[in-house]
Amino acid sequence: MxxxxxxxxxxTQAAPEVIEAIQTCFRETYGNPSSLHSFGLEARGVIESARRNIAGFINASSDELFFTGSGTESNNTAIKGIVYSLRGKGDHIVTTAIEHHAIHEPLHFLETQGLKVTYLRNDDNGQVDPDDLKKAITGETILVSVMHGNNEIGTLEPIKELGAICRERGVYFHTDAIQTFGHIPIDVREMNIDLLSASAHKLYGPKGVGLLYIRKGVQMTPLLHGGGQEKRLRASTQDTPGIAGFSRAVELAASExxxxxxxxxxxxxxxxxxxxxxxxxxxxxxxxxxxxxxxxxxxxxxxxxxxxxxxxxxxxxxxxxxxxxxxxxxxxxxxxxxxxxxxxxxxxxxxxxxxxxxxxxxxxxxxxxxxxxxxxxxxxxxxxxxxxxx
Amino acid sequence: MxxxxxxxxxxTQAAPEVIEAIQTCFRETYGNPSSLHSFGLEARGVIESARRNIAGFINASSDELFFTGSGTESNNTAIKGIVYSLRGKGDHIVTTAIEHHAIHEPLHFLETQGLKVTYLRNDDNGQVDPDDLKKAITGETILVSVMHGNNEIGTLEPIKELGAICRERGVYFHTDAIQTFGHIPIDVREMNIDLLSASAHKLYGPKGVGLLYIRKGVQMTPLLHGGGQEKRLRASTQDTPGIAGFSRAVELAASExxxxxxxxxxxxxxxxxxxxxxxxxxxxxxxxxxxxxxxxxxxxxxxxxxxxxxxxxxxxxxxxxxxxxxxxxxxxxxxxxxxxxxxxxxxxxxxxxxxxxxxxxxxxxxxxxxxxxxxxxxxxxxxxxxxxxx
Amino acid sequence: MWDYTDKVREHFWNPRNVGEVENPDGIGQVGSLACGDALRLTFKLDENKRIKEAKFKSFGCASAIAAASVLTEMVVGLTIEQAEKITNQDIAAALGGLPEQKMHCSVLGEQVLEKAIACYRGRPAGAKEEKMICECFSVTDREIEKAVRENR
Ligand SMILES: Cc1ncc(COP(=O)(O)O)c(C=O)c1O
Ligand SMILES: Cc1ncc(COP(=O)(O)O)c(C=O)c1O
Ligand code: FES
Ligand code: FES
Missing domain, CATH: 3.90.1150.10 (Aspartate Aminotransferase, domain 1)
Structure with missing residues (x-):
């Protein structure tokens, strides 16, 4: 059958071109990207070219792009990273009722530590009302997180407008773009996005590779502490083949x-x-x-x-x-x-x-x-x- | 040349057999392991058979084994997970001066939040003295973390003996076995280990896949919050091909x-x-x-x-x-x-x-x-x- | 998530005795607070007061369907006293086991049987009870909504 x-x-099933890119990298570019010798240099080359490629795809610059181990990790890093770094400034986050568990669960965890969260109501079609966001933001608000496209019902949120409100109020704006990245256009500048999560396996790339876009100037505490990789924001030996596969998936997305x-x-x-x-x-x-x-x-x-x-x-x-x-x-x-x-x-x-x-x-x-x-x-x-x- | x-x-460079296993999985078993349909069932099958295989390799049972996205993530999960879950019981951790950054850095982060850490001295050969551990453990100690083999100088620590001390004192014992896993024998029961970290790319497996062994009964707070994967301990769509590759790498290690x-x-x-x-x-x-x-x-x-x-x-x-x-x-x-x-x-x-x-x-x-x-x-x-x- | 035994699959895909017994001697319907599902059981006795025929209808998952299906087979030939002794463990065992998260679906089976027997003992079954049964379910339905609200 x-x-x-x-x-x-x-x-999604990884595209044949993606599998090919991963395979080639496994065979040829196996050094640790942090190593000084030529094997390391080559691996670093693969990663940095992937970073440039993917950054360009969403109109970010490559030093604003950080590779992670999953979309969930990107979301956790964004939320906890901003909370831990801005806790002195405020203790309030605004989000919506229909976010993925990878947003709600870190928030529930932080709520046990005293964080206050406003869950905006979504209308019957799943959309939030920008006016509701305006009313929800207080002097204590340090982050707004609204998903770009909902994973269950597919509804798209008015990200650009929500982002503009946050920009105006001086509050960081994160969007979980895991369902939209590679499927509909994203321009982080035009859409007023400060932080954005994506996950390669939703666009015919490999599982276990995510990314977090962090607009230049946004300060945050890392979630994975350790070595100096990803400018100390995300310690761990980078998954060179996975990143190469992600990059190839983005190339395909860009063209199709x-x-x-x-x-x-x-x-x-x-x-x-x-x-x-x-x-x-x-x-x-x-x-x-x-x-x-x-x-x-x-x-x-x-x-x-x-x-x-x-x-x-x-x-x-x-x-x-x-x-x-x-x-x-x-x-x-x-x-x-x-x-x-x-x-x-x-x-x-x-x-x-x-x-x-x-x-x-x-x-x-x-x-x-x-x-x-x-x-x-x-x-x-x-x-x-x-x-x-x- | x-x-x-x-x-x-x-x-390490992934073994040809590992690359093959990953490739096959990419082509054939691409469903999301959390999905109910047959694509999901097949992916779940791959993951659970990997879990059984790897658990057997270190004499753990398969429900004690959790897949993560890196060795660093395993270490962060172990340390932060125990601290967040046992904070009510005590605020002291014992470790050594020569641990990897993926242990020291999470500890430094927690120190900014009030955790107290004792760094045991290592002798000139890099070994810690079990008597020093005995002296360092106090009523406030909630975790001891000592690496199995050091990544720089290669020194092996007396894990079994240190573990026995912890067991006797009722303190959880974690070991970073990232350098030894797949290279020298590990038996978590015999060695009195409560928590153990490993990373696939150190044993000819793929980058971006780690594991955390958590002895049955040890309670801990997750690091990645979100979906219900890995018994809610580690949210994220599992990296099926990576896990299949890890499992193959362990099979090779077991035989060679x-x-x-x-x-x-x-x-x-x-x-x-x-x-x-x-x-x-x-x-x-x-x-x-x-x-x-x-x-x-x-x-x-x-x-x-x-x-x-x-x-x-x-x-x-x-x-x-x-x-x-x-x-x-x-x-x-x-x-x-x-x-x-x-x-x-x-x-x-x-x-x-x-x-x-x-x-x-x-x-x-x-x-x-x-x-x-x-x-x-x-x-x-x-x-x-x-x-x-x- | 969970994986089903072959027996569960088999009963799910070829459920036995779906429908309603004509002129039933017992009717039961229950709703699960846990997941919001509904199960209905009707049965008829023979001249020796043994269950001759049992049928079910289910608005529920594969486990609930399989549990009800296997239950309608298990009760045939039993006296009311014997049928009464069937527990959800028996139902799950007849299916070769159920995933832990799905054990409550077999509880639905036990409860529906209880209800149907109570109905048989209480008064002769008829169209009236059927209506009442439905009202009763909507009570349960409201309880479910309440539970969901409280759980938020
Ligand atoms: C909207 C959304 N956010 C987060 C996630 C989590 O991504 P991952 O499973 O790759 O960690 C998903 C998919 O599972 C998703 O659809
Ligand atoms: C002892 C030790 N711990 C932790 C790590 C971190 O592992 P990973 O880079 O896979 O996250 C390494 C290797 O880099 C290591 O050698
Ligand atoms: S009927 Fe809802 S879980 Fe079985
Ligand atoms: S559930 Fe009791 S009669 Fe409907």
């Missing part, structure tokens, strides 16, 4: 992004329209227009997400769900809940995230396979019959 | 370690003896017997390390002076200083670290090339001339 991978928001965003948006909209049409009591989650080009997130009333996911898996189709039953905490997705969704609907949510290799035939196959699965599960559901009888 | 790589303590340790020790001792003989006023640093099988560290009076290193590099021979990580700072190695070495001697120290691919011919070549380089540099040195005239 030809399998259909529609979970590119969870992770526009075309791919167009192509995937079209397939996305086709899939959404077809499912809304074919499945009664189905709804689209997230913003109808301002959303990631590859994100489809829908709720099917009275259907449990894990059951739908596993049925699709049987048919060779890989998707994700925000159902409570699949989260280890047994709570439904905090994102869907924050967008005002009832427990019941969020239970039956599925996320289908497209990728570079997704074809029209694959989308057609999903359109064919998914509706009968929903019908079958509804036939089993004690809730649906009642509603049907209404 | 055939280059000779004698900087395996800084990093004994033979290789013997072979490398023999070459090591040959190199040491030949250089001591051929170069006047040269001394061996570190313990003459209880040292890493692959470590040669020598001082050549009145010679500046970097000059010697670059001269060797010209001849295609890659070595280190001090540690790679300290090479960006202009201070002499804190390890050599702690072992009572004068400024002058530590300046002229070279570390030559052997590896799996090191041949007898390569060692012979070094024995041929190094003495004339030292002689040449001494001829240029205003200090040596004087001494020579004595």
């Amino acid at each position: 030809n399998r259909i991978y529609l979970d590119n928001a969870a992770t 992004m526009e075309k791919e965003a167009g192509r995937q948006s079209r397939l996305r909209d086709k899939l959404i329209a077809a499912l809304l049409e074919a499945v009664p009591e189905s709804t689209l989650n997230g913003h109808p227009k301002l959303r990631l080009p590859n994100n489809v997130n829908m709720s099917f009333a009275c259907v449990e997400g894990e059951a739908a996911l596993l049925n699709l898996d049987m048919e060779g189709i890989a998707v994700a769900t925000g159902s409570a039953c699949t989260s280890t905490s047994l709570e439904p997705s905090h994102v869907l809940t924050a967008c005002g969704m009832t427990h019941e609907l969020s239970h039956g949510s599925l996320r289908l995230s497209l990728g570079r290799t997704t074809t029209e035939e694959e989308i057609d196959q999903v359109i064919k396979v998914l509706p009968p699965i929903i019908a079958k599960l509804r036939a089993m559901s004690p809730l649906y019959k009642k509603q049907g009888a209404k | 055939n280059r000779i790589y004698l900087d395996n303590a800084a990093t 370690m004994e033979k290789e340790a013997g072979r490398q020790s023999r070459l090591r001792d040959k190199l040491i003896a030949a250089l001591l003989e051929a170069v006047p006023e040269s001394t061996l640093n570190g313990h003459p017997k209880l040292r890493l099988p692959n470590n040669v560290n020598m001082s050549f009076a009145c010679v500046e390390g970097e000059a010697a290193l670059l001269n060797l590099d010209m001849e295609g021979i890659a070595v280190a002076t001090g540690s790679a990580c300290t090479s960006t700072s202009l201070e002499p190695s804190h390890v050599l200083t702690a072992c009572g070495m004068t400024h002058e001697l530590s300046h002229g120290s070279l570390r030559l670290s052997l590896g799996r691919t090191t041949t007898e011919e390569e060692i012979d070549q070094v024995i041929k090339v190094l003495p004339p380089i030292i002689a040449k540099l001494r001829a240029m040195s205003p200090l040596y001339k004087k001494q020579g005239a004595k």
Whole structure:
């Protein structure tokens, strides 16, 4: 069976060119980038050229770019780094209700240490209101962190506008761009961004490599203390092959992004329209227009997400769900809940995230396979019959 | 020119089998290990089989093994994790003067937050005295951290004995085994170890993958907060290919370690003896017997390390002076200083670290090339001339 | 996350006895506070007061479906007194085990059986109870929402 991978928001398959670059680096450039000898020099060359390349991609300068070990590490470094370095100045952070756990969890940890956090409300489409941000910032606020694109419902936030507010109020602005980096354009200067996180494996690069953009002049405490790598901001022997792979992934993104965003948006909209049409009591989650080009997130009333996911898996189709039953905490997705969704609907949510290799035939196959699965599960559901009888 | 790589303590070249395993995983097992569908299941399978394999290698059980993004991250997680979780119980840590920066720097950071640290003295061979540890532990002590093998001078510490003291006193014991893991046998139970750090790239595995062993029952606060990966102890999408590569590296180590340790020790001792003989006023640093099988560290009076290193590099021979990580700072190695070495001697120290691919011919070549380089540099040195005239 | 035994998979993909027994002697429906799911069980007795037929409906994950499915097989041929003794551990064991995070799905099975038996003992089953059952679930539903709110 030809399998259909529609979970590119969870992770992507590394591009063949990326695997090639990693492989070459493993074979040829294996020195420690901190070493003085020629093996070290060569490794440093690979890393610095990657840094220049990736910095250019988001209009940063290369000394503003720091490599980390994951998107989560970038987020943790940004949040804790600013808090530890500015604790004298204030103890308040503003964020939104729908951030990734890699933002919420470090904040919860810091809350146990006395930090105060305002979680801005998102509207039913998942967007925050810039006016709410204006009201939330106080004299104690040291950081605002708002994600660029949401990983579950795909909604894009008005980063440039939020960044401008922060700039005006003299507060640092971080954005978790892990879902958007390499998928839609980012210009850190134009968008008023002080700190930005990205993760290579979301754009056909390797897992275990992230980056943190830190605007020149922003001071922060490191999270990983040790050797002098990454200008002392992130100790650890750099992952030269991983960084080379990340760089190659960015090159590919730079050349294909526009075309791919167009192509995937079209397939996305086709899939959404077809499912809304074919499945009664189905709804689209997230913003109808301002959303990631590859994100489809829908709720099917009275259907449990894990059951739908596993049925699709049987048919060779890989998707994700925000159902409570699949989260280890047994709570439904905090994102869907924050967008005002009832427990019941969020239970039956599925996320289908497209990728570079997704074809029209694959989308057609999903359109064919998914509706009968929903019908079958509804036939089993004690809730649906009642509603049907209404 | 055939280059000779004698900087395996800084990093190793990944073994061909490791590169192969990584490559295969990139191609075939690209799902996110946290995903429920079959792509996720397969990735989870790779990770859990790696975990079992590596745990078995050090006589741990697989639920005691946590993957991280580097050796530095493992050390930071261990130290900060114990401090944050036990802060209520005490505020004192014991370590040694010759630990890696990835131990000292997190401690310095915590010292700014009120932690108290005792740095045990090392003797001139680099060893700590278990009696000193006994005296240093107080009612406030929450953690002892002593490295297994030193990265600069290769000295091995009496881990089992130190661990027994900690066990008896009810204090957690961490060891940075980044230089020994995969090179000499480790049994966490027999050696009374509660926490242990390792890093894959030191044993012919990939860069950017580390591990932390945490004995069952030891509670600690995570360093990377976010998703539920690694039993919530280390959030981040796991680096499946990197972990697969680490596992392969451990398999190779398990089968070759004994033979290789013997072979490398023999070459090591040959190199040491030949250089001591051929170069006047040269001394061996570190313990003459209880040292890493692959470590040669020598001082050549009145010679500046970097000059010697670059001269060797010209001849295609890659070595280190001090540690790679300290090479960006202009201070002499804190390890050599702690072992009572004068400024002058530590300046002229070279570390030559052997590896799996090191041949007898390569060692012979070094024995041929190094003495004339030292002689040449001494001829240029205003200090040596004087001494020579004595 | 969790991985399922072959038995769980098998019951999930080919669930036995889905639906509603006609003219049931017992009806039970429960909702899980932990995850917000619902499970409904109906059964009918034969002339010897042994369970002749049992069917389920589930709005729940794979474990909940598999647990209910295996339960409908386990109870057939048992007397009410025997059926009453079935615990969630028995259900999980019949499935070759469940992941720790999913044990509560088997608790749903135990509870629904209890409810259905209570219903049988309390009064003859009929359309009225069915309605009441649903109202009862919406109470549970509200409780769930409350629990979620409190947990925030
Ligand atoms: C928005 C967002 N933030 C953070 C992360 C965490 O990234 P990583 O798993 O690479 O650490 C992810 C993906 O998992 C994400 O989608
Ligand atoms: C003893 C020791 N500890 C820690 C480290 C840090 O490991 P990594 O660079 O993989 O983070 C190293 C090597 O650099 C080391 O030799
Ligand atoms: S029914 Fe929700 S976890 Fe099983
Ligand atoms: S759950 Fe009790 S009757 Fe509905």
